[in-house]
Amino acid sequence: MIMSPIGDTYRLSARRRWRRVLLLAALVVAGCAAVQAQNQPELRFRQGKWVLDTLFCSNSARLDSIIRPLQLLVANPDRYRIDSVRIIGAASPEGPAELNHRLSRHRAEVLAQRVSRSVSLPDSLVSLEGVGRDWSGLLSLAERDEAIPARGALLPALRGIIASNSGDSPEALKEIQGIAAGAPYAYIYSHLFPQLREARMQIAYTALLPQIGTAVLSLSAPQPYAAPA
Secondary structure: OEEOOOOOEEEEOOOOOEEEEEEEEOEOOOOOOOOOOOOOOOEEOOOOOOOOOOOHHHHHHHHHHHHHHHHHHHOOOOOEEEEEEEEEEEEOOOOOHHHHHHHHHHHHHHHHHHHHHHOOOOHHHEEEEEEEEOHHHHHHHHHHOOOOOOHHHHHHHHHHHHHHOOOOOHHHHHHHHOHHHHHHHHHHHHHOHHHHOEEEEEEEEEEOOOOOOOEEEEOOOOOOOOOOO
16 A cells, blocks of 8 residues: 555554555656646656756655655654665656666666755665666556547557566667557657656655554644645
């Protein structure tokens, strides 16, 4: 289950520990699309760049919303145990695969550096990953966007690329570009690719629940980031 410690209510029972996974999210590029899914904060990068522009797409506010929940967990060691912090950078599928792997790794490093300025964590808890061309992220976005032209042909093609693990091949991008005379590619290039140029953070933590019978514990913290209209 994907959750945030912000505003969560936990049902406590004797000698129980509930594990929660907190997905905090990313920085993306070009376009300032609204934050998807669980209204999670995202850091966004310009196309082909890994330098963080805090003025771009409200990145300063996004970064603050990424870091604050982690600070809450660190500040309450008697209530939470942080099990791992995974920082993931990604890139959109256009461009050479090697470049996109490098871009995504650097984007993860940028987010990690920003987080480390505010929160001190053991190195053993933190991992960095650059996923390169984020085909899975593109599929997730495409499955939710019914406005994509020829979507019925695009979705099986994306699933096939992921299933065959052929995303780094030049033929993968050509396959997408060739669907319906390029209409779906033109759409996703403008509307979805900007959301893939990002870095995100996943925190796995355990809520440590004391033996106090049954009660309800409400955690008070700043609300999740909401993308500006």
